[in-house]
Amino acid sequence: MYRRSEGFSSFPLYKMEIYFDSYPEIDVDEFISFINSTDPELSGFQFSKVRLNSAPNAHCHEMFTGTMNGKTCFFFSVHDMPSPDGEPLAHARLSREQKNRFAEHRAFGMACCVGLEDDSFRPFENILMVYKIAMGLCRCGAIGAGNPITNHFYDRDRLLGFLEDRYESIEGEPLTLWQSIRRNHEPAELLMYFTHFEAGGADWLGTRGFSYCGFPDLFYRLADERDKSRVCEIFFMLFHHFMAHGPAVKPGDSMHYKWPIRFHELPIEIDPPYQVPDMLMITLDR
DSSP states (O other), X not given: OOBOOTTOOSSOOEEEEEEESSOOOOOHHHHHHHHHHSOTTSOOXXXXXXXXXXXXXXXXXXXXXXXXXXXXXXXXXXXXXXXXXXXXXXXXXXXXXXXXXXXXXXXXXXEEEOOXXXXXXXXXXXXXXXXXXXXXXXXXXXXXXXXXXXXXXXXXXXXXXXXXXXXXXXXXXXXXXXXXXXXXXXXXGGTOEEEEEEETTEEEEEEESGGGGTSOEEEEEOSSTHHHHHHHHHHHHHHHHHHHHOOOOOTTOEEEESEEEEEEOOOTTOXXXXXXXXXXXXXXXX
């Protein structure tokens, strides 16, 4: 068992916030058609709309739930109010103009997956599902969406642009976005990111999103600025390795990539500035 952030639940909650200029009129049939057609490789999904009573002062008027192979595993709700949690947006990696644009939203949606996993549904598929919901809502008028797991925020054009970008297999075969993520693990930015922070009087580099793909987030104590690019390269290599072969790593294990990489428990006094389901520290023998 890996160390977890204090207070973290027994399973990760995959979620995204979607932002609107005003409360949207969602074309339910078009939305469900997009969800069911954008990724033909993954079948077994069913969406249904939950009827809610619009009580006085109620801010949530619509909710959708989704099942896979008969199991309820994801939902999203739409609220006619700004998001009450301004913290992720305040720290989003956006230009000032983009932050101001997002901050002006007057309604939001919350998409969540509860962490379904079986032989045909690896953990990162939960992340893909919330992206599909966000893209579907952008097609229904949302101005953009934010992923608090990786701290990535995208306006509507960029988010939907991922669907139009060109992807190929190693053999040159055209791939959809979802096929590219499953086979090439790209674009990796939809699943993970690296973050620099200070803790325990030292500089650290940590991953964000690894845990939500089914393997531990990794942390490295930086010796100097030159370390940063080197460790980013190693993190990126490990991401692709874990996506292809699974984690199968625990404290005391080692691997070799240019340098021997050793895995350790992260010292208890080192507390990352974001919640992490599972975490390990790495060191390099040079």
